[in-house]
Amino acid sequence: MFFSKDLPSPTSFFTAYASMAGYMMMIRSMAHELIPAPIQEFIYSSLRSLFYRSSSTTLTLTIDDDNMGMSNEIYRAAQTYLSTKISPDAVRLRISKGHKDKHVNLFLSDGEIVNDVYQDVELKWIFVTDGGDKKSGGGGGGGGGRGRGGGGGGRRSPVDDDGKSEYFELSFDKKHKDLILNSYIPYIETKAKEIRDERRILMLHSLNSLRWESVILEHPSTFETMAMEDELKRDVITDLDRFIRRKDFYKRVGKAWKRGYLLYGPPGTGKSSLVAAMANYLKFDVYDLQLASVMRDSDLRRLLLATRNRSILVIEDIDCAADLPNRVEQQPGEGKNRGESQGPLTLSGLLNFIDGLWSSCGDERIIIFTTNHKDRLDPALLRPGRMDMHIYMGHCTFQGFKTLASNYLGLNNTTMPHRLYPEIERLMDGDVITPAQVAEELMKSEDADMALEGLVSVLEKMRFKADESSQVMTKKESRLEMNEMTLKRDTEGSPKKNSKRIKKLVLFWT
Numbered sequence: 001m002f003f004s005k006d007l008p009s010p011t012s013f014f015t016a017y018a019s020m021a022g023y024m025m026m027i028r029s030m031a032h033e034l035i036p037a038p039i040q041e042f043i044y045s046s047l048r049s050l051f052y053r054s055s056s057t058t059l060t061l062t063i064d065d066d067n068m069g070m071s072n073e074i075y076r077a078a079q080t081y082l083s084t085k086i087s088p089d090a091v092r093l094r095i096s097k098g099h100k101d102k103h104v105n106l107f108l109s110d111g112e113i114v115n116d117v118y119q120d121v122e123l124k125w126i127f128v129t130d131g132g133d134k135k136s137g138g139g140g141g142g143g144g145g146r147g148r149g150g151g152g153g154g155r156r157s158p159v160d161d162d163g164k165s166e167y168f169e170l171s172f173d174k175k176h177k178d179l180i181l182n183s184y185i186p187y188i189e190t191k192a193k194e195i196r197d198e199r200r201i202l203m204l205h206s207l208n209s210l211r212w213e214s215v216i217l218e219h220p221s222t223f224e225t226m227a228m229e230d231e232l233k234r235d236v237i238t239d240l241d242r243f244i245r246r247k248d249f250y251k252r253v254g255k256a257w258k259r260g261y262l263l264y265g266p267p268g269t270g271k272s273s274l275v276a277a278m279a280n281y282l283k284f285d286v287y288d289l290q291l292a293s294v295m296r297d298s299d300l301r302r303l304l305l306a307t308r309n310r311s312i313l314v315i316e317d318i319d320c321a322a323d324l325p326n327r328v329e330q331q332p333g334e335g336k337n338r339g340e341s342q343g344p345l346t347l348s349g350l351l352n353f354i355d356g357l358w359s360s361c362g363d364e365r366i367i368i369f370t371t372n373h374k375d376r377l378d379p380a381l382l383r384p385g386r387m388d389m390h391i392y393m394g395h396c397t398f399q400g401f402k403t404l405a406s407n408y409l410g411l412n413n414t415t416m417p418h419r420l421y422p423e424i425e426r427l428m429d430g431d432v433i434t435p436a437q438v439a440e441e442l443m444k445s446e447d448a449d450m451a452l453e454g455l456v457s458v459l460e461k462m463r464f465k466a467d468e469s470s471q472v473m474t475k476k477e478s479r480l481e482m483n484e485m486t487l488k489r490d491t492e493g494s495p496k497k498n499s500k501r502i503k504k505l506v507l508f509w510t
Contacts, residue, residue, distance in 0.1 A: 057173055057174050057175075058171050058172070058173065058174065059171070059172060059173070059174040059177060060169050060170065060171045061169070061170045061171075061180075062167055062168075062169055063075050063078055063167060063168040063169070063170065064165070064166070064167035064168075065166070065167070073189070074185060074188075074189070075167070075168065076192070077188050077189045077191075077192035077193075078125070078168050078170075078188060078192075079107060079168075080192040080195050080196055081188045081191050081192045081195065082107075082108060082114050082125055082127075082168075083105065083106055083107055083108075083195075084195060085114050085116060085125075086106060086108065086112075086114065087114065087115075090108075090112055091112075092109040092110075092111075092112060093106050093107065093108065093109050093112070094106070094107040094108070094109050095107075103199075107127075108125075108127035109127065109129075110127060110128065110129035111126070111127070111128070111129075112126070112127055113125065113126050114126075118179075118180075118183075118184045118187065119179065119183070119184075121172060121173070121176045121179060121180070121184075122172070122173075123170060123171070123172045123180070123184070124170070124171045124172070125168060125169070125170055126168070126169045126171075127166070127167075127168055128166070128167055128168070128169055129165070129166050130165045130166075130167075197283045198283075200283050201216055202216070202217040202218075202279055202280070202283065202284070202285055202286070203215065203216060203217055203285045203286075204216070204217040204219075204285070204286050204288065205285060205286065205287045205288065205307075206288045206290075207288070207289060207290055207293050207294075207303070210293070210294070210299055210302075210303065212287065212303070212306060212307075217276070217279065217285070217286055219273075219276035219279070219280070220276075221273040221274075221276040221277045221280065222277050222280055222281070223236075223237060223277050223281060225277075225403070225407050226270060226273060226274060226277055226403070227270060227396055227400035227401070227403050227404050227435040227438070227439075228270070228274075228393075228400060228403075229397060229399055229400070230399065232391070236274075236278075236389075236391065237281070239259075239389055240259075240278065240281065240282060243259045243366075244282065244364070247363070247364075256355070256360040256362075256365075257363045257364055257365070258362075258364075258365040258366065258367060259365075259366050259367070259388055259389075260354065260366075260367045260368075260369075260385075260386050260387040260388045260389070261366065261367070261368045261369075261387065261388070261389050261390075261391060262368075262369050262370075262371070262374070262381075262382065262387040262389070262390045262391065263275070263368060263369070263370045263371075263391050263393055264370070264371045264372070264373075264374040264390065264391075264392060264393065265372070265392055265393035265394050266372060266393075266394070266395065266434060267372055267434070267436075268434035268435065268436030268437060269393035269394060269395065269396075269434050269435060269436070270393055270435050270436070271316075271370045271393050272316070272370070274391070274393065275312065275314055275368055275370075278312065278366070278368075279312055282310075282312075282366075283310070284310050284311050284312045284364075284366065285308060285310070285311040285312070286311070286312045286314060287307050287311055287312065287313045287314065288314050288316070289303070289304075289313060289314065289315050291315060291318075291345070291350075294345050295344065295345060296344060296345055297344070297345055297346055297349030299345070300345060300349055300350065300353065301349070301353065304353050305361055305362075307362065307365070308362075309362050309363045309364050309365070310363075310364045311364075311365060311366070312365075312366045312367075312368060313365065313366070313367045313368070314368045314370070315367075315368070315369050315370070316370045317370060317371060317372065318369040318370065318371050318377065318381070319371045319372070319373050319376040319377055347378060347380065347381075351380060351381070351386065354367060354386050355385050355386050369381065369387060374390075394431065395430075395431040395432060395433060395434055395435075396428065396432075396433050396434055396435045396437075396438050397428065398424065398425040398428050400435055400438075401424060401428060401438055404435065404438050404439055404442060405418075405442065405448075405452075408439065408442040408443060408451070409442060409446075409448045409451060409452075410448075411448060418448065418452060420452045420453065420456055423456055424452065424455065424456060424459065427456065427459035427460060427463050428459065430466070431466075432459065432462050432463055432466055433458070433459060433462055437458070438455065441454050441455040441458055442455065
């Protein structure tokens with residue numbers, strides 16, 4: 001009874017509510033007529049923002065593809081990273097496959113949500129597609145509707161041709177803001193780089209009319225299939241790994257992040273295969289530069305600046321690719337008003353890009369020269385800082401043969417050695433046969449006995465020729481020594497006779 005006396009009657013309560021509603025409707029109509037629409041929107045958005053900040057502990061980051069007119073690396077990293085986190089319960093996904101891709105790629109569709117956990121912090125990702133002027137407030141929401149409203153604060157992503165903009169929203173508890181920005185985002189970028197490296201399609205770029213043309217590099221060569229000594233393989237792999245992980249070191253010591261390799265040795269010893277093995281190991285593109293097609297230093301500079309980071313620049317047979325200092329004879333009067341940049345291709349122009357000022361234009365670059373005759377190269381090309389590691393690719397050794405036998409015939413170290421192995425090891429001692437010649441013989445038959453017997457026959461012939469040639473050279477050297485001794489004994493003779501003997505000696509040796 002006490003409460004019934006103190007409380008207002010239902011009639012008075014509803015009367016007061018009706019009066020208040022009438023006043024509110026009148027004030028609202030007057031506000032619409034007297035207050036401009038932009039000011040109304042500002043007041044409403046301010047009230048919404050104030051209410052949201054006071055009632056929510058969730059922070060939402062908007063990540064779109066626009067970074068002041070440039071590509072947003074965080075957006076690309078998030079897109080790649082989240083493609084590996086798609087839930088099996090997802091009901092709608094986007095699928096794509098480029099002409100260079102080997103497999104189809106799955107990406108989030110509008111409104112799809114991905115939940116992630118990082119250091120016990122729960123995070124929610126949502127992919128949002130904003131259809132032009134329409135506010136797709138559903139979209140799985142949260143901050144999505146607020147971000148697209150008048151006071152949502154985030155900058156809108158660029159609009160596609162069909163009027164749609166796409167972006168990611170990342171939501172988490174506000175107290176973990178520093179952890180997300182300073183640790184989680186860098187973690188996503190690192191993981192995305194690893195994923196892209198695994199998916200990367202290697203390209204081989206070749207020169208055509210001073211432009212790079214690209215094809216997919218599908219060379220199967222790897223360090224496991226190379227007919228090289230195991231110790232040399234380990235040295236090359238160790239050097240490559242050290243180069244890749246020393247970005248901060250190169251920056252600290254003030255050097256361009258690049259590495260130079262000189263591959264030299266007789267033809268058919270696997271120099272080109274080693275280049276492909278290095279590209280497959282590092283996941284680097286390959287640029288095959290033919291210097292004979294480049295006429296000026298300015299053209300060379302433009303071509304080299306067009307190469308991408310994380311790539312290998314190869315100049316094969318550098319000793320005979322071009323006579324760099326005097327390869328182009330300048331016509332009288334030519335170049336007087338064109339400047340140095342229009343001069344002919346020179347050795348200094350190539351060296352300037354290898355380790356000069358232009359060498360700092362790009363990161364993670366590997367430069368490889370190959371040659372059959374190291375002694376013919378200009379010493380300026382060989383000094384440290386240009387060609388950092390010299391790798392001799394010699395004739396096939398027995399260890400290299402076993403690698404080729406495993407590749408071509410399936411004979412590996414786990415099985416009992418073939419009965420012909422001791423004979424092959426004896427015949428291969430020394431510089432007898434190249435890996436390319438061994439591979440050619442092993443390809444002639446799929447039967448191991450027949451292939452190895454054919455190889456033994458070839459080795460015996462080559463061994464006989466090598467021994468015969470060695471005997472001839474030994475006889476010539478002995479005769480030369482005898483002639484030299486005779487010349488020394490006759491030094492007291494007339495100068496005219498001595499000159500005749502010297503001429504005969506030179507003609508004999510020639």
